[in-house]
Amino acid sequence: MEGVKVEAIPPSSLCSVCTGIFNGKWQPQLRGWKRAIKRPGAPPDPFNPEPAFGTAYDHGMEPFVHGKGAPPTLSYPHHTVEELRASGASCALCQTVVLAFDALHPRNDIITDYMEGRKPYGVAVWGREEVKGAKGYVFVYTERGKTSRLVFRYHVYKDWAANRNMDVNPTVGEREGNVKDVMLDMHDGDSDVSKKENKHLIAWMDRGTSIERVAQFLNETSDFARDLPKSLVRELPTRLLYLMPGPSGPTVRLIDGANSSLDIDTPYIALSHSWGNTMPIQLVTSRLSEFPNGIAFQHLPATFRDAAALTLELGVSYLWIDSLCIIQDSASDWLHEAQRMASVYTFSHLTIAASASKNPATGLSPSPRPRTVIVRPTWTGYIQEWGLQPGQTLRITNPWHQEFGNAIVSAPLNRRGWTFQEYALSPRVLHCTDGEWWWNGIGDGIYRETSTDAIRFFTGPGSVSWPDKLAFFNMERRRRTHTPDAWLWDRLAAQYNQRALTKRKDKLVAFGAVAQIFGRVTGLPVDTPGEYAAGTWRSLLPFGLHWAVGENAERYVMRPGAEDEGYVIPSWSWASIDGLVRFHDGSSLRGTREEQCKGMPRVVDVQVVTEGGPFGPVRGGFIILHGPIFRIRADKKARDHKELGFYRGFTVLRSDGSEAWKGDGQGFSLDSWKSRLDEWADDREMYLMIADCDAEDRYGDAFAILLESVEVGLKGKGVFRRIGSTRFSFHGVGLLMKDVRQDGNEALRDGEYIDFNSTTGFYTYKII
Template sequence: MADLIPTSTLCDVCTGIFAGNWQPQLRGWKRAIKRPNAPPDPINPEPAFGTAYDHGMEPYVHRTGAPPTLSYPHYSVEDLRKSGASCALCQTVVLAFDALHPRNDIGMDYMEGRKPYGVAAWGQEEIAKAKGYVFIYTEKNKTSKLIFRYHVYADWAANRNMDVNPIVGEREGNVKDVTLDIHGDNPDLSKEENKHYIAWMDQGTTIERVHRFLNDTSDFAKDLPKNLVRQLPTRLLHLTAGSPGPMVRLIDGANVCLDVNTPYIALSHSWGNTMPIQLIASRLTEFTNEIAFSDLPATFRDAAALTLELGVSYLWIDSLCIIQDSASDWLHEAQRMASVYAFCHLTIAASASKNPTTGLSPSPRPRTVIIRPTWTGFIQEWGLQPGQTLRVTNPWYQDFGNTIVSAPLNRRGWTYQEYALSPRVLHCTDGEWWWNGISDEIYRETSTNPTRFFTGSGSITWPDKLSFFNKERRRITRTPDVWFWDYLTSQYNQRALTKRKDKLVAFGAVAQLFGQINGLPVDKPGEYVAGAWRTYLPFGLHWSIGENAERHVSQPGSEDEDYVIPSWSWASIDGLVRFHDGKSLEKTREEQTKGMPRLVDVNVVTEGGHFGPVKSGYIVLHGPIFRIRVSKKARDHKQSGFYRNFRVLRSDDSEAWQHDGQAFSLDTWKGKLDEWADDREMYLMIADFDKEDEYGSAFAILLELAGGVTKEKGVFRRIGSTLFYFHGLTKLMKDVRQDGNEALRDGEYMDIDPKTGFYTYKIV
């Protein structure tokens, strides 16, 4: 079967890497641990075949001035870019330069509050200056490496001072590699994990494999909540095969004679900075008659052609099926997204597309370069027989996290629900396609082995689709529903939105389906409140912000000025939020909420339904709250907080208790430190504590009086949080209430329980 695999088109230069009569140049060489001309290493005896172009690397390593065995003219990245239009190998290397990599790894990026897609691996200045060469490192019975090595300074070989590694002649820190994996089909080297590179060609075309996947998972509806009503989208695009392209027209899903089980495909895509074509009220009649296929941007055209190729005649695209200049239609359709995605035959995710003009796969795929080398040195030393097949792949793109999770599409807020709710998704990248359903298994175009990107139901990096739909999975992993909700909100809250008022609308379908799966009264007014569930409260209030997160503040006169998410909601923050709802594992509700304030009331005003844009809201609680005075001492701004000494005050302004060296996490800190007085008063609302009568920890929410917002008594606004240790609530209350004092002064509370000293107060 391997002989039937078509070889990739390479330029003359890259063809030369795999041709000729090379001999090992660096036998037994290991960078930075083997000196030149050292005897062979019995542990690492394999050779490295190298070329050096004209920078002196190879002569210096050999110390004899040995000339390079092969010129490699693509010594600059610009040469690679020019050649990449026609050469599969050059393009693979160029994509490595352009890829965005997590700063550490995806999990660490989320935990530290950074965007999941990381940073560019190469800076533009480095690319412009880089000069390089290529070599191959082989180890028998292991995957070999094709290494394109670049030095970011042109004078790297000439400058051999103390900053140069004397073993290999390279300046520390200025070497960057693009490392590709070479897989061979020689029986001596075909380890089990490499066999699938041959086997995938036996499985038919990618379309045939996706067809089989859809057939094998056709009973996906069994995993959906029974109370979610199956219905067709309000509008669909009807596709009919034609020449030179399909015929496309808009139909009314409610009024045409279509069975409710008619399959349709949904497209998940990024709008970018512009949308070339969209449905507006004045074009509704025109689109109903026909939409010219040539007027569709490349991504839409590709999606339409793929839909027909998969045997489906109906396609849903948000910008063409929702009237974009009708606020009422937009709000109505936004409330129906749970049904649109949950019941679609398949969601096509344009994962690599930054806007609709790039197509589903901007670069040729699959990103596996197929070669049959004639390089006799390679054949002699590695055991490869003439005419056998090599596969060159970029290991970076073998990982679902790097290819899909970090893709441009998954940086956008609206697309979160499209993946989380769709039972089956086909991820189209610029290298190869991946697909998965409601399981841990993820399939890819160039492998028959399913991979797994199992983050677990407790992950904040990527939604666990199986745990979302399957409560039994969460029971086995001991993940309470409220925890899983916390993780979903943490994942979503890092994504970007063009319009701030969409913050909770774009998450509404996830909330609706989550509520239905978990038996929450989603249709009851006042149950879903600004990203929290009344049934779970006060769980959901216990959050703090991650690095680089920031509270959103609407600017006067802005489009979102009338839409204000209450300060107690995680959705008022842009960026990572971390929850402290650890006690939700306790058995009874009474045990779970012991040490938390009692919920008195909660009210949120929305537009267009329970899951529509939020305009205002408040929550009323009853519990311990204290006035404190803090001392200003700057902490590292990158950690979003400040060390402060705080003193708990009595109603007569005397000091009841002091805590030194406390770290406060502020919800808004950029540019605010200089504005605050050194001794600033704020309020410490104890949201949860471990022990009533002895030393233990407590999680507290920091508040300030909401002056200028209302003339009501006891109205506060959240400004931060802290985790601190104290000698129990009983002792603190006793210290505060000495000599007839109380914790708060008149006008700072709505009501007080004279027996406990607890207050009723409102947070807006």
């Protein structure tokens, strides 16, 4: 497309109403009225006009009148959101506004959401009732030296006009709390390529269509295999879909990837998608002989059809879709293929992520693309106000969806547990979102359809919402950024645990491929029996025990079904929690391993029972530790109740039941969500295991795990189950132990431990 000019960029298709915004002969209203700055009665500000545009007074809506007598704004024909939504089927601008209504917005920001224990997916901007009753109008405002805005303003109450004199903001003249805005950026003068903000659309168009740009991205990153772990042997998926173009749509055939004559380096594309509530077509045992003969293209759901067509457009003939390449009613095949996901995604030519699709029927991009709306105003007001030339391009974008966190992280696909590995492991991903495509590889740059500049979304090792693909695959990156392996692993676990799963038995299976690749990249002995244990690594213990349930964690509570019977994740594993977890891993930043583990218990043994290999479903397990553990009595009443975290006093007891030390106002977090909400009935006895402390014999902070004893006759002596955690300050393990061991006392009683060191007073105990 060499030599493409601005004039060659086709304008977007607009409805007659939206066309009128740019082609009418309206006069600017409210000139010199600057919201929140301009006071009523003040002289006009010629440098900061806020002209508002309307069509007429006769469109069925009373014009809004400023509370202090400022000139009225004119009504907008799409004065209900429902009308706007109906028009969005054919109008790019209406659709852009509708998408803003439907988008999920973070309640604060991703970091704050995490620290307050909330998932970073946000909430809908408007409730259904608000949308149903909203009325509005449109206006434009400009600020000198800044991007102009096209504003769709809606009032969420039907009687907003009648109540405009009640509770009125004297500056704006509108009732506070009843106004909702959708603000779109307007970039004028795209032919003036000297302006950086106006360059990128033309530059992208010069590089060809979106398909051509994605193909160029694949070509430029064709050496991605250099970043993959050398210990992972390349292999083709067990089954693949073979695609052939045809006049009425591609032909689709299931082939045996393992036993076919395909070269091992044959490129294939993988699809990452959400199943939703139903899957219209699946590979089941009864169709195993049918699918190799052909699958009717029209019988595939829209997302699968779009993925097949896109695969062929990118010059690839093979596609992998889980529901069509894994026998869904075969437990043995499912388990076998689940163990091979590391290879399937890591060696894929590209992974297509149907980010915006809630189910297979919605297609890859349910909304028109790209989100940028191109118009060429003929109304003289634009020319007079901004100096546009007749026929010059005006580019309108939704700034909200230019943010990777809003477009991708909050997308429906990325709320599901199984899809975490599909992004983290795939060296190259094409994200198909509402209105725009994004793509990225093993690197910092994330590209989108409407920009040549890479987005620098924060996915560093400290990210709490999105995996850092570069640090995941690249050990040199970790060394350069001083990122300990234990720290990165904890962040991956925390990110994954915020996602939803349907079946409890899948909890660690859906994370197994991530674990396998992380272990191989990091140099952990992945193939050694017992190295990977229920979501943690023996080589990285005891760091993997230092987690706490996030306060306010909005968890997905998975009720065990019949298929979950017999699958039990040990209580000491973060994977036993349905919801957000945070890790207390500051000690992992210390220099040597000895320095890191000082103040932590010693790991004696770890055993986990799995099905189908170390990364398969977990049936049970235990960990045996040696270190300081105390019996305590936690107060019945909370001294403070903040953000659903109980701040309680507790007393350390001696073996004879007497009080050894009193802690005041400590923060207790129980792993059971419901029990954190209810007041305890009585002063509660439990056990406090010191997991990490700053110092042995002086005042400092400590992180402890709360345990309850398991019935002696059931599991043997010295057996506990984790029930929570706490952070507290005290005068060190040495002095606390001295307080406890008075008058011949010890910390625990007979039967509460496996073994005992009479010199240190430390115990050996088991957690199941």
